[in-house]
Amino acid sequence: MEPSTPILTxxxxxxxxxxxIFAGLSTIIIVGILTNRLLNKLSYKKSFKSQKIIKDCLxxxxxxxxxxxxxxxxxxxxxxxxxxVTQGSPRLAQFVxxxxxxxxxxxxxxxxxxxxxxxxxxxxxxVSKHKLMQGNYAIVIQGIQELAEMKRHEDxxxxxxxxxxxxxxxxxxxxxxxxxxxxxxxxxxxxxxxDILTKWEEILIYNKLRSLSPExxxxxxxxxxxxxxxxxxxxxxxxxRFLQYDAIDxxxxxxxxxxxxxxxxxxxxxxxxxxxxxxxYILLLLHKTKSLKVRIECIECLAQIxxxxxxxxxxxxxxxxxxNPMVTKTLSKIFVDWDKSGAKKLSKSSFKGKSRxxxxxxxxxxxx
Amino acid sequence: MFFEYVIxxxxxxxxxxxxxxxxxxxxLAVISLFEILSYRDTKKYTNYKELLSSPFAPTISLIAPAxxxxxxxxxxxxxxxxxxxxxxxxxxxNDGSSDDxxxxxKANFSLEKVPFFVEEKxxxxxxxxIYKSTNKALHRLLVIDKENGGKADALxxxxxxxxxxxxxxxxxDCIIEPEALLKLVKPFVSDxxxxxxxxxxxxxxxxxxxxxxxxxxxxxxxxSSLARFQVLExxxxxxxxxxxxAKLNGLILxxxxxxxxxxxxxxxxxxxxxxxxGEDMELIVRMRAYMAERNKNYKVAYIPDPLCWTEVPxxxxxxxxxxxxxxxxxxxxxxxxxxxxxxLKYGVMGLLSYPFWFFFEWxxxxxxxxxxxxxxxxxxxxxxxxxxxxxxxxxxxxxSVLLSISALLAEELSFAKYVKKSDINxxxxxxxxxxxxxxxxxxxxxxKGNYDLLMGKKSWGKMVRTGFKKAQA
Numbered sequence: 001m002e003p004s005t006p007i008l009t010x011x012x013x014x015x016x017x018x019x020x021i022f023a024g025l026s027t028i029i030i031v032g033i034l035t036n037r038l039l040n041k042l043s044y045k046k047s048f049k050s051q052k053i054i055k056d057c058l059x060x061x062x063x064x065x066x067x068x069x070x071x072x073x074x075x076x077x078x079x080x081x082x083x084x085v086t087q088g089s090p091r092l093a094q095f096v097x098x099x100x101x102x103x104x105x106x107x108x109x110x111x112x113x114x115x116x117x118x119x120x121x122x123x124x125x126x127v128s129k130h131k132l133m134q135g136n137y138a139i140v141i142q143g144i145q146e147l148a149e150m151k152r153h154e155d156x157x158x159x160x161x162x163x164x165x166x167x168x169x170x171x172x173x174x175x176x177x178x179x180x181x182x183x184x185x186x187x188x189x190x191x192x193x194x195d196i197l198t199k200w201e202e203i204l205i206y207n208k209l210r211s212l213s214p215e216x217x218x219x220x221x222x223x224x225x226x227x228x229x230x231x232x233x234x235x236x237x238x239x240x241r242f243l244q245y246d247a248i249d250x251x252x253x254x255x256x257x258x259x260x261x262x263x264x265x266x267x268x269x270x271x272x273x274x275x276x277x278x279x280x281y282i283l284l285l286l287h288k289t290k291s292l293k294v295r296i297e298c299i300e301c302l303a304q305i306x307x308x309x310x311x312x313x314x315x316x317x318x319x320x321x322x323x324n325p326m327v328t329k330t331l332s333k334i335f336v337d338w339d340k341s342g343a344k345k346l347s348k349s350s351f352k353g354k355s356r357x358x359x360x361x362x363x364x365x366x367x368x
Numbered sequence: 369m370f371f372e373y374v375i376x377x378x379x380x381x382x383x384x385x386x387x388x389x390x391x392x393x394x395x396l397a398v399i400s401l402f403e404i405l406s407y408r409d410t411k412k413y414t415n416y417k418e419l420l421s422s423p424f425a426p427t428i429s430l431i432a433p434a435x436x437x438x439x440x441x442x443x444x445x446x447x448x449x450x451x452x453x454x455x456x457x458x459x460x461x462n463d464g465s466s467d468d469x470x471x472x473x474k475a476n477f478s479l480e481k482v483p484f485f486v487e488e489k490x491x492x493x494x495x496x497x498i499y500k501s502t503n504k505a506l507h508r509l510l511v512i513d514k515e516n517g518g519k520a521d522a523l524x525x526x527x528x529x530x531x532x533x534x535x536x537x538x539x540x541d542c543i544i545e546p547e548a549l550l551k552l553v554k555p556f557v558s559d560x561x562x563x564x565x566x567x568x569x570x571x572x573x574x575x576x577x578x579x580x581x582x583x584x585x586x587x588x589x590x591x592s593s594l595a596r597f598q599v600l601e602x603x604x605x606x607x608x609x610x611x612x613x614a615k616l617n618g619l620i621l622x623x624x625x626x627x628x629x630x631x632x633x634x635x636x637x638x639x640x641x642x643x644x645x646g647e648d649m650e651l652i653v654r655m656r657a658y659m660a661e662r663n664k665n666y667k668v669a670y671i672p673d674p675l676c677w678t679e680v681p682x683x684x685x686x687x688x689x690x691x692x693x694x695x696x697x698x699x700x701x702x703x704x705x706x707x708x709x710x711x712l713k714y715g716v717m718g719l720l721s722y723p724f725w726f727f728f729e730w731x732x733x734x735x736x737x738x739x740x741x742x743x744x745x746x747x748x749x750x751x752x753x754x755x756x757x758x759x760x761x762x763x764x765x766x767x768s769v770l771l772s773i774s775a776l777l778a779e780e781l782s783f784a785k786y787v788k789k790s791d792i793n794x795x796x797x798x799x800x801x802x803x804x805x806x807x808x809x810x811x812x813x814x815x816k817g818n819y820d821l822l823m824g825k826k827s828w829g830k831m832v833r834t835g836f837k838k839a840q841a
Contacts, residue, residue, distance in 0.1 A: 007376075007379050012756065015759030015763050018763045018766075019766050022763070022766035022770045023766045023769075023770075029770075029774065033776065033777065033792065138410060138412060142413050145413055198559065198560045199424060199426075199556075206423075207421065207422060354485075357483070358485050361484055366500035
């Protein structure tokens, strides 16, 4: 094409160079992919035997550990084989760590202790600690997780500094790791926490707390006055989940909190704790609150802890008058549940329209 | 003089467009590659199974519309019931099938009609009945039998019935990876800065893969050349395109085959639009607009894991129908939401995503064809500098191959599902041949889609499936 004012140069070599660059890049990528596959295959072949030996040794150690007195020699032999195989090979050392972590999670008692001894005796914690010094945050997290999973209490000092790391996920994993590593005060890392507690972190911490023995579970009410509202909500929830009845008084005070999230969480906790002494305050809140979510939670809570004889006529009035489907739904469900528990508050014929359909819905055992 | 001026102007327009589209695709590819590497790192330390035993894991409804799927419905439902997640239910919406789908479901899953109260938050065709299984082991299953109203209408019926926090809309004939829900739900629970309203995953081609009892047992590169080209196309679109858009928070399309949504926001935004064939894209655009209009900080997430495997068309006619529909869907969505065009209020969606779809998705085949016509006119007028023209064609060709090869690199960096050496070679070959053998057809089908929309065509077009390859005993 030959325009009067060419937008593109007429220099053919320029286009030739472009073609060469694009074709060259394509070729480099293709060669790269093929080489990568070849190297992976060779490395897999090379380490296949060693990996099998490692698996066998670890299985032997885990299986014989309960009778360690009888099989002391076999266990020591397996450990020395592991030492020999992994020596000088970071890749195999990492393979041992991964395998150890997998086994350790599903074992307890002497077997778990024997695996921890392997981690310690083979100095595999050094591999994990080395990761803490890397620039890539993902590698740092892996290091933290490995040390925490293998309960390296002696490395707490190395980990605790990451509570101030620039990367949010490193700070998160550090907090989760410390729940496992400091069982005498598992939530100490939350004391000055400024980050928003995400649902993911809540899940991770709860799972770790569940693995602690009852005497190690922290007193959650200590966190009710925290400046971070997400921490307050979580500690209220935890107090209820771990049935800390001595927190009921403080939780009852929190139902009037100006923050709706805290208020809802407190009502929910009183419901879970079946705190019947709080019924009159919940009733007060039900009249006072403007939040529909809180109001529904109050109704559900009252249904659990309140006097069904007194509440039934009140609820029955609301159910036919309420235009809000969520309120009708909640009340219908409550009536059916009361009936199932033997309270016999339900007479289908006295319900009309939508509420009647909802009552039939919740009464059906296949649905509810 | 005037003629020379016109030619110069047209040259400038076409070249600017070509450089623009190439530049943008390469920027997206680079962002995607970095994102994939970052995601790969994240996966190394993330234990998705923590969600399995947690009472805090969000509840999910899996909604699968089914229309005349009698041949495979039972196997597909079994597969959906065995997904790894605790708090989920499966809602199958029988959209007025004329075959024996409902009878088969009743017989195989011991279904019994229940007095289910449905609040019609979104208007749908009439629900005839709702069934639950009398078998306690199948407590997760709920079947809606309704009058035919199309896929969007069926999904809306599912949205009305669901009362879970999240909904996952899927095509019932797709193969879903067992960990799909665990992975899709993660962005919803881990973002601390913005509210995640939807999350999409990668859709992969299942033709010739080995499937047994609704489970993917072996990944194979398809034998049909048409399916092979689509493998490349899917890799480019899902790994190189959408990853980058998600990073920029400008993703406006989550495939209808698999997507997870915040139920309350999907319902508040009005659910699926039944008047467009691009209902999947339309919902995301509307949900985003809903959030932007309320000044809410939100995000549409995307993960590169291959979570869903689908059978792609292997005949020109069926593929043509599908591409025709996709084009019509895109135009309909762009037309419905024209107010977003360079509208600051809608942030990245208004300033980047919408204009990108307008200029480089809708107009691309039209401009490409016009460019070709213009080229032939110049030949006829003797205005072609042949050496330069050939050089430019070669540049465009090698660039196109490089983009496809980059998609293969993204696949290699992330999941490397095609392990056989012959598969890799075939993929390279497909990348080399695609611009010559496949791309012109795609352009033609897109043009036909434009024409059909002008003529008022509304139908979906027939999709014939050959069925998955069974595992060898």
